[in-house]
Amino acid sequence: MSLLSVVIPAYNEEQNISLAVAGISEVLETADIPYELIFVDDGSKDQTYARICEEARCHPAVRGVSFSRNFGKEAAIFAGLSESKGDACVVTDCDLQFPPEVIPKMWELWQQGFEVVEGKKSTRGNEKAAHGVCARLFYRLIGKAVGMDMQSSSDFKLLDRRVVNVMNTLQEKDTFFRALSFWAGFRTTTVEFEVVARTNGQSKWSIGGLFKYAVNNLTSFTTAPLRVVTVLGAASLIASFVMAIQTLIRFFMGSAVEGFTTVILLLLLIGGAIMISLGIIGHYIARIFDEVKNRPRYIVARRTEEE
Numbered sequence: 001m002s003l004l005s006v007v008i009p010a011y012n013e014e015q016n017i018s019l020a021v022a023g024i025s026e027v028l029e030t031a032d033i034p035y036e037l038i039f040v041d042d043g044s045k046d047q048t049y050a051r052i053c054e055e056a057r058c059h060p061a062v063r064g065v066s067f068s069r070n071f072g073k074e075a076a077i078f079a080g081l082s083e084s085k086g087d088a089c090v091v092t093d094c095d096l097q098f099p100p101e102v103i104p105k106m107w108e109l110w111q112q113g114f115e116v117v118e119g120k121k122s123t124r125g126n127e128k129a130a131h132g133v134c135a136r137l138f139y140r141l142i143g144k145a146v147g148m149d150m151q152s153s154s155d156f157k158l159l160d161r162r163v164v165n166v167m168n169t170l171q172e173k174d175t176f177f178r179a180l181s182f183w184a185g186f187r188t189t190t191v192e193f194e195v196v197a198r199t200n201g202q203s204k205w206s207i208g209g210l211f212k213y214a215v216n217n218l219t220s221f222t223t224a225p226l227r228v229v230t231v232l233g234a235a236s237l238i239a240s241f242v243m244a245i246q247t248l249i250r251f252f253m254g255s256a257v258e259g260f261t262t263v264i265l266l267l268l269l270i271g272g273a274i275m276i277s278l279g280i281i282g283h284y285i286a287r288i289f290d291e292v293k294n295r296p297r298y299i300v301a302r303r304t305e306e307e
């Protein structure tokens with residue numbers, strides 16, 4: 001009989017642990033799916049890990065690891081995947097915003113032979129309009145970079161053991177799980193679901209955090225900004241030829257005294273363009289630096305088996 005692993009990253013979710021265990025295990029038991037729940041406590045500052053330990057004591061199907069500090073959801077997902085033993089893995093959120101009722105549907109599709117089942121948001125929950133616009137733009141860009149339609153995609157997905165093994169062998173430290181499952185390929189299908197509003201606690205995302213997340217994830221899948229630098233350089237070279245000819249003609253005609261304003265404007269423009277280009281190149285160098293250090297993606301400090 002095949003086993004399903006459910007990977008659940010949790011950061012400051014003390015109120016949600018027992019709800020998640022109850023909600024998910026009820027659905028899976030009703031559907032008669034053998035399962036294990038793997039909680040990854042992402043260095044929470046509240047009692048999340050204590051709650052996970054309590055659940056692990058009462059339910060043999062529940063396990064958990066705890067990070068030494070907060071490493072982020074991406075790291076938590078990958079830790080969960082490498083801990084999992086199932087023939088298929090579902091990644092979901094601890095706040096039950098991804099309805100557990102969808103998991104049996106994913107399981108069914110997996111049994112039909114699909115190796116990746118993507119959870120697709122049919123609505124984006126109670127989000128602000130501006131947030132929705134930014135999200136759409138971000139997914140359009142990253143979808144282009146990955147070469148797939150990633151609109152409405154989420155971290156809610158089922159992966160076959162083969163895909164999980166691919167994920168586990170990835171060497172990169174700065175990952176974007178949501179796009180990596182598209183990148184990996186395999187037989188893929190989607191399931192639509194409705195995002196449920198968060199009941200306990202609050203979302204961990206700030207505007208600044210989301211912006212950084214978007215930039216980091218885009219640049220981890222595309223080098224297009226570097227090509228933009230080249231295009232900008234070529235454009236200004238062409239413009240400079242035209243300007244040079246005009247300036248020389250004016251010089252020989254003896255009317256080259258004025259034009260100081262043009263010089264200042266050009267200087268400012270070119271200066272700005274060079275700075276931005278350096279910044280873009282610097283961003284990629286910083287990423288190379290981060291990867292090359294080869295530090296572990298996360299540090300597991302405790303496991304429920306050892307408590």
Ligand code: UDP
Nearest residue numbers: 009010011042072073076093094095203204
């Ligand atoms: N999460 C995590 N580490 C973090 C931030 C979030 O493991 O640094 C987990 C969190 O506990 C939840 C999931 O990631 O299970 C989604 O987080 P959240 O609900 O804050 O994000 P949103 O649903 O607003 O995208």
Ligand code: MG
Nearest residue numbers: 093095097198
């Ligand atoms: Mg949430």
